[in-house]
Amino acid sequence: MTAVPEVVEYTDPLCPWAWGSEPVFRKLRSALGDRVRWRRAYAILFDHDDDPAPDPSAETAWYARYVEEISGHTGAPRAERLSRVAASSWPASLVAKAAELQGADVAERVLRRLRETVFVLGEPADTLALALAAARGVPGLDPQRLAADAASAGVLEGVRADHAEARHPVPEVLSVQGGLPHPGVAKKTADGGHRYALPTLLVRAPAGYRAVPGWRSFEAYAVAVDELCPGLLKVPGPLRPAEALERHRSLTGPELRLLTEGAWPPPHAVRMDTGNGPVWLHPQEAAAHPAAVSQADAGL
Numbered sequence: 502m503t504a505v506p507e508v509v510e511y512t513d514p515l516c517p518w519a520w521g522s523e524p525v526f527r528k529l530r531s532a533l534g535d536r537v538r539w540r541r542a543y544a545i546l547f548d549h550d551d552d553p554a555p556d557p558s559a560e561t562a563w564y565a566r567y568v569e570e571i572s573g574h575t576g577a578p579r580a581e582r583l584s585r586v587a588a589s590s591w592p593a594s595l596v597a598k599a600a601e602l603q604g605a606d607v608a609e610r611v612l613r614r615l616r617e618t619v620f621v622l623g624e625p626a627d628t629l630a631l632a633l634a635a636a637r638g639v640p641g642l643d644p645q646r647l648a649a650d651a652a653s654a655g656v657l658e659g660v661r662a663d664h665a666e667a668r669h670p671v672p673e674v675l676s677v678q679g680g681l682p683h684p685g686v687a688k689k690t691a692d693g694g695h696r697y698a699l700p701t702l703l704v705r706a707p708a709g710y711r712a713v714p715g716w717r718s719f720e721a722y723a724v725a726v727d728e729l730c731p732g733l734l735k736v737p738g739p740l741r742p743a744e745a746l747e748r749h750r751s752l753t754g755p756e757l758r759l760l761t762e763g764a765w766p767p768p769h770a771v772r773m774d775t776g777n778g779p780v781w782l783h784p785q786e787a788a789a790h791p792a793a794v795s796q797a798d799a800g801l
Contacts, residue, residue, distance in 0.1 A: 505537065505538055506537040506538070506704070506706040506726075506730050506733060507538045507539075507540060507704075507706070508529075508533065508537050508539045508540070508702055508704055509540050509541075509542055509702070509703040509705065510526070510540070510541045510542065510700060511542050511544050511697040511699060511701040511702075512542070512544065512699055512700050513543060513544055513545060513547075513593075513594065513699050514543070514590065514593040514594060514612060514615035514616055514626070515546060515547065515587045515590050515593055515615070515616070515625055515626075516546050516699045516700070517567075517568045517571045517572070517575075517577070517579075517620065518575070518683050518698075518699055518700060518715070518716050519616070519699050519700040520575075520577050520620045521571060521572065521574070521577040521716060521755075522575070522700050522716055523577070523613075523616070523753070523756065524753065524758075524759045525717070525718065525719045525759065526700075527749065527756060527759075527760060528736075528737075528759055529719060529722050529723075531737050532734050532735055532736045532737060533726070533733065533734065533735075534735065536733055537733070541601075541612075542663040542666050543590070543597060543598060543663040543664070543667075544663065544664065544668075544697060545590045545594060545660075545663075545664045546587075546590045546699060547586075547587045547588065547589050547590040547627070548589070548590070548591075549589060549591065550691070554586070557585065557586070560586050561584070561585050561586050564583065564586045565582075568580075568583065568620070569777075571682075571683075572777055574682045574683070574716065575716060575755065576753075576754060576755040577620065577755060578620060578621055578754070578777060578779075579620055579775060579776045579777055580619065580620060580621060580622060580623030580775060580776055581623065581774075581775060582776075583623045584623050584624050584625075585625065586625075587619065587627040588627045588628075591660070592626065592627060592628050592629040592631070592632045592651075593615045593618075593625075593626045593627065593635075594660050594663070595632070595651045595652075595656055595660055596611065596626070596629070596632040596635075596647065596651045597611060597612045598651075598660050598663075599647055599650035599651040599653070599656045600612070600636065600642070600647060602646075602650050602656075603641065603642060603643060603646065603647070606640075607639060607640075607641050607642050610639045610640070611636045611642065611647075613750075613751055614635045614636055614639065614790075614791065615632060615635055615636075617635075617751065617780070617791070618631065618632075618635050618791060620775075621773065621775055621780055621792070622791060622792055624791075629652070632651070633647060633648055634791065635791050637789065637791075638788070638789025639789070640785070667696045667697050668694055668695065670687045670696065670697045670701075671703065671710065671712050673712045674687045674697060674701060674714045675687050675695060677714055677715070681715060681716065681717070683698070683715040683716040684715045685697075685698040685701055685713075685714025685716070686698060686714070686715075687714075697714065698714050698715055700715075701714040701715070702714075702722060704722075704725050704726055704729055706729040706730050708730070710729070711725035711728060712725075713725050719759070738762075739760060739762035739763075740760055740761050740762070741761065741762070741763050742757070742761050742763050742764065742765045742766065742767050742770075743767040743769075745757075745760055745761045746767060746769075746783050747783065750782065750783045750785075750786040751780060751781070751782055751783070751786055752781045753780055754778050757781070765781075766781055769784050770782070770784075771783070771786075771787035773787070773790075773792055
């Protein structure tokens with residue numbers, strides 16, 4: 502076990518349950534600060550060896566209903582129209598992993614953009630070109646370096662290691678009790694093994710580990726942390742709306758309710774509508790967001 506407490510987030514940029522967990526994870530990361538190492542392992546939800554759908558239109562319609570059902574539980578925004586089911590999670594995961602080489606702030610914002618391609622815009626970043634385009638304009642990002650790193654052998658090996666790690670889950674997640682809409686029981690794989698359900702957090706410390714799988718409340722994660730590291734969690738007070746927008750650049754309704762207190766929206770917030778409510782952007786984020794680029798390309 503690591504001497505410094507570690508949180509491993511098994512995730513995928515294109516996973517709807519992971520998208521719905523963003524409000525709680527933002528609060529948890531803030532409550533843990535730099536007292537832990539937070540590491541993301543990209544588990545690859547849509548893999549290369551998945552069989553192609555015999556009827557892509559029917560698959561897209563089914564998946565759109567599936568995402569709508571999940572958003573009914575999580576309150577997370579969903580795209581008004583989904584163009585297709587993602588062909589692969591590898592490109593977005595490679596770009597997300599490459600962004601980590603440019604610092605935590607850049608990595609957070611790039612991952613957020615990748616999630617928003619599918620759940621806000623309905624156009625999943627399932628090719629390398631689309632994933633790189635989604636990251637354009639992120640403050641502090643070097644796009645040339647991002648492209649080079651995403652195509653590098655080192656980043657590919659890192660995502661391959663994540664893929665393998667996610668397919669060796671701890672025994673506790675093989676059978677999970679509870680009536681939650683997404684309790685997080687490990688998923689069976691085609692080779693007879695298992696991988697973590699997404700998202701799953703694994704909290705590791707010298708005293709042991711705790712696995713918290715599926716879609717959970719902030720309190721469930723807090724209990725796991727406190728059991729291993731009493732006093733480590735320092736829950737922050739709510740942010741003022743303008744402060745939250747400045748810090749996060751993109752906020753959903755659930756994030757506003759969990760992270761902020763005060764009148765909303767700030768005068769400068771930019772509203773972007775989805776299929777079930779708005780996402781609010783900082784004006785600088787709105788100017789560089791893929792939605793703005795798409796409108797410009799269309800001459801709108």
